[in-house]
Amino acid sequence: MTEAFNNMLKDFRARTYLSLMKFIRRTVVTKFQLRKEECSRWKIEIPPTVNKKIVEANVESRILQIVHSGEGEYELMGLTRAYTAKLNKKSYECGFWKISGVPCSHVLAGIRHILWPMWN
Structure with a gap:
């Protein structure tokens, strides 16, 4: 990580601390601006990579057998293991x-x- 940071600084490493700090600030501000512009092009509210993970998890969740224990507690049985989820307590x-x-x-x-009852 240090090597990558030093490579980014290039010839600014030999300059004064003030000019080095200005360079780092400009680099960070530029990167933030580029990311902000990229985010403004999203068609959804969440990042595309997160949306992809949610879609994949949703597909995986369809093979789970659900045992509702009441009060927002579930036992979810997969092919190899069973998991418990307490949705009301946010405990998984x-x-x-x-x-x-x-x-x-x-x-x-x-x-x-x-x-499910709300959708049907």
Whole structure:
């Protein structure tokens, strides 16, 4: 990581701290502006990579068998393992949603079970 940072600085490394800090500030501001422009072209509210993960997890969630335990608690059985999800308490055994912020297939199966009566 240090090597990549030093490579980015190139000849600015030998300059004064003030000019080095100005260069770093300009680089960061430019990168933020480029990302802002990229985000403005999105057709949805969430990033495309996150949307792709949610769609993939949704497809995976369709093979899970759901056992509703009441009060927003579910046991979700997959091909190799069973997971518990307590949607009301935001407690999930696999922990993927808590770590990444993107719902996993287990949570999506529980959410679909809650919302299914509203869709039909």
